[in-house]
Amino acid sequence: MVKKSTLEKLSDTELKKYIAPESRFTPEAVQMALEILKERGNQFSDQESALVQKMIQDKKDAEIAKINEDKEQWEDNITDDPSAIKLYPIGPIVTLSIFCGIIVGAILVSINFIRVKKYSTAFLVLSYGIAYFFAQKYLITSFIGYKKDYHIYSRYSPEFIVMALGIAALAIISALVMPKKLPYKPESYILPAILTGVMAVIIFFNPHNEYLSYYLIPEIIQFFK
Template sequence: MVNKKVIEKLSDRELENYIKSDSKFVAPAITYAYEVLQSRGRVFEESEKLQIEQMISEKTQAETDEKHKYYKAWDENMTENPSAIELYSNKVIWIFSILFGVFFGGFLQAINFVRLKNNKVAVISASFGILFSAGQVLLLNYIETLDYHFGKSRFLPLFLSAIGSAILIFIRDKSQPKELKYKGRSFVVPLIVALVIYIPIVYFMFLELQEQINQIKQ
């Protein structure tokens, strides 16, 4: 993200580099540089204005296309059509599965299929999320009892969650209509729910860890 205050601190010579025809800077940075130069009394000829404004327009379009391409990799059928059904995006489901557990990802996917009136796959998604998360906890607890360095790795839970996420994606791909167009649904409520659940857990884990450290010191 471009900070306009940073741009405003640059010298005129530095700002001129932003508006050159071969500028490598992003559109917002060029726009800010252009505006700052104008505010400092720099007079542009009409041909210069057209060249700069066209460059900003082209870069803005290119950056938007690149952003859409990135999101399309996750959600190929996502659209901005206001009449399209609202679903939690694949990217959101994946992130929730990794950060908060496959349990959450499974329920978000289940909500999607309920909205698509496919209750069978909704139940499968939710059940898988519950069973996989329970199995993950049991497996991690078992591995913790073994004298394996890998078992104590902080990356193992993320690795297992990634496997669970991949299975959720497989379920979705096999069950969701290929031609379905949808728009992204806000994830604010699920995020609040996840934080409300996880913050106390992390807090008590911290207290337990602190207690263990105090016992070791004694």
């Protein structure tokens, strides 16, 4: 945020650029520029002052609208409308990805994109999930000072950091590309349950597979053994 002391170093000509109709400065900067100009004895008619104040208010309204729009990108628009499209909510997808792996999350996000007819994005997301699944082993071992005795539940472990980054990217892609404010009904959890079961079986019979050992299901299986 610009300080008033910084603007006070500017000439009147430079300050008037702040209050010009085409000004792209922040509303706070415009307000301070107007105050400084008045303090220096510059006279403004009631109409001129009103126009500047309107511009300041419009800028503030635009900032609020942008903040609200950004928030809506991450909000679920779940509805009870029986005719609404059925999608998998991103929250459960993220949770499932932590337990079962990014491929499971990528499959569910891809299905969401197919439902909204974004076929190329669905293909890219699925490809990303598969590629990241195999790449994470090399990303983890590239950490300086990496040791095999790190535990998955440590938030400072290379395993957790790499896993979290991959899943976060999946969530961001979903939030940015999916249609905004799209009302939807949560899809049945039958497919996620099946995928979880399949991954659990694969991991159970491959407990030492380095590609499968970075998620929480291996930890849970090991706990009950």
